[in-house]
Amino acid sequence: MNVSLLIARRYFSSKNKRNIISIISNISMVGVAVGTMALIIVLSVFNGLEDLVRTLYGKSDPDLLVTAVQGKSFETNEQLLQRIRTTPGVGLLTEVIEDNALLQYHDRQMVVKMKGVSENYFAQSDIDSAIVEGDHRLVRGGENYALLGAGVQHELSIALDNRFAPLHLLYPRNTGKKTLSMNPETAFSQQTIIAGGVFLIEQHIDDSYIFVPIDFAQRLLNYGSRRTALEVKVSESRTIEEVKQDLQRVLGDKFHVHDSDEQHVSLLKAIKVEKMFVFITFAFILLIASLNIFFSLSMLVLDKKKDVAILRAMGATSRMIRNIFLLEGAIVAQVGAITGLTFGVAICWAQQTFHIVSMGMATSVVDSYPVKMQLSDIILTGIAIIVITITVSIRPALNAARLDLRENL
Template sequence: MNVPLLIARRYFLSKKKRNIISIISNISMVGVAVGTMALIIVLSVFNGLEDLVRSLYGKSDPDLVISAVKGKAFELQAPMLVQIRRTPGVGLVTEVIEDNALLQYRDRQMVVKMKGVSSNYYHQSNIDSAIVDGSHQLHRDGLDYALVGAGVQHELSITLDNRFAPMHLLYPRNTGRKTLSMNPETAFNEQNILAGGVFLIEQHIDDSYVFVPLQFAQDLLRYGNRRTALEIKAMPGRDIADVKKALKKQLGPGFKVLDSDEQHVSLLKAIKVEKMFVFITFAFILLIASINIFFSLSMLVIDKRKDMAVLMAMGASTRTIRNIFLLEGAIVAQVGAITGLVLGVGICWLQQTFHIVSMGMATSVVDSYPVKMQLSDVVLTGIAIIFITISVSIRPALNAANLDLRENL
């Protein structure tokens, strides 16, 4: 029989409505429960935001991207392309030319990210599912078409498939001089293209990107055989990490191969850092809420001095006395933590299932706050509560174990 646990449970379950110690213990449990619930909910929201970022960029992101370590472009020779296509696990290779360009439409203009892609791009990307107006095809009826982001279309008031008012794309001409010519005709390469479709993916992409055929970008930028990137789609069922490793071995140190997370490493790292700081902040809030456990145990030690003296006279060791109050603090924290976990998980489940709390923005790509529960968050929360409980309980427990037997009998 575990005597310390039995006595600790007895103290916890004793109901004395007018006992200030019981009131403080109940306040402690409520504080721990609310703090635990809030921590689970907030961490789950950060998990949901991380998944949302991946899903949004997944509409246009490839499985892997090959780019040069130095410089923004590299020479793509036929043997290199064949070598990449023959790499085990590589299903599709899309050639990409991407750079800033000046987009003019009627009397308006803005700098955009122009991305030229080869004809197999739609087998690589799901961007066709993000088209909200027009067609996703970049080449039809013998004409080249561009896909523009919803933000770009709104900024320039672009009309789709308007052959009387095409878009003008300009790129600085490489003349070998450090300064541009004052004559626009000699300072820029210029080509016209029709707007064929509008996509809606994510605000950063929607406000800056224009997709064009590879040959169009190649002619405008005068890139020849140079490419800024190669986008790789892995074969179904193949491990992307294995394909990445094989490509890095084939290409050598002059090239970098990035998976989906590495393509947006700054954004995902920012979310993880914010999540870590939120966890630390809420852990401190839990610590403050648990200070009531310290006060309730300290008062309980004073209230039960005679009981402890009797137990010590009957042969109880100082370790037994100490464990009684450690377990008393653990029970209070555990009840609060379990209640908070149940409430937190329940609220997250309701949000996932019924989408109760909306984003509150008409332009948002999702209707409600994304939530995703992870076992690791529950485990970390449990570890934090255990550490906090020991921290606030150990001092009253030591004080109880150091009681003078003669003074309290």
């Protein structure tokens, strides 16, 4: 057995340590345990929030989104659409026209994001599972219907299937002039449509989006064959990344092909950055808690001067003496880390299983705080504890290795 480890374990479990050293050592373990537990819980919550964002937006996001590199719209033709459809792995192609429009209902009005989609849109989107009122179909009996976000409906108090009070959508006409006419009839193109259903996905989408048939959006915006995006559903035979690369080669450098994460890169990056800063903050808290290890080891070195001198007289090297106290600090940190890790994992499991801590908001799309444990977080936390333990233990260990034999016998 490693002699340094054996002696370090005896020092750790010894009942003959002075009371103050035992107290400081125990405080060190408790501090490391609490810090480790908090770090695992907080990182797991951030993982859960990241997954929640993907789940929420996944109801309306396509697998791949094709947009123009320059401008907000681009010309389409049957040849371009056929090239995309025949790309291996492309299961479904949906045409999209999306722009801001003015929505009027009775004497109320608001600016909304109008998204015109082709008939096959709901074959690739799960938004129909988020319907809370009405019907998701945009065309029924040859008549056009609009699908509204819950926030839009609430803001304008819109009644569904009311043919006597349809929705009025207005969009500025492109007259080629720099100034807008003061006459609303000539300044705006206008179309009416009946509200057919209400969806509830995520606040940003619910408060601003309405879905309409693509031919309705085409007439209102006078887009002709132009589209703002093409949405692609990937078949199960190929991965999204493979199809993305093939589509990018087929379309060339005039188009962007974005996967689901890239469609919300700013939001997901913000969560990752916050997670990183939280990790750094808690690592500093762990460092402060581990300073007690420094003090306990320093006092232990003073208490064991005679033992160190005897070991040196028996032939122990400076390296062996140093390793004894380094391992002593490692044992203290390890016991605290394992305890904290056990409690942290247990709390996260309980939250995942029993949903103990609720969001506390009646309008929340989830009942409880989402958590997701990842092995990478546990490994990263372990590495941080190892680095911190070495940092705070090296000084007392070096001091022990430098003790003079003659002065302490």
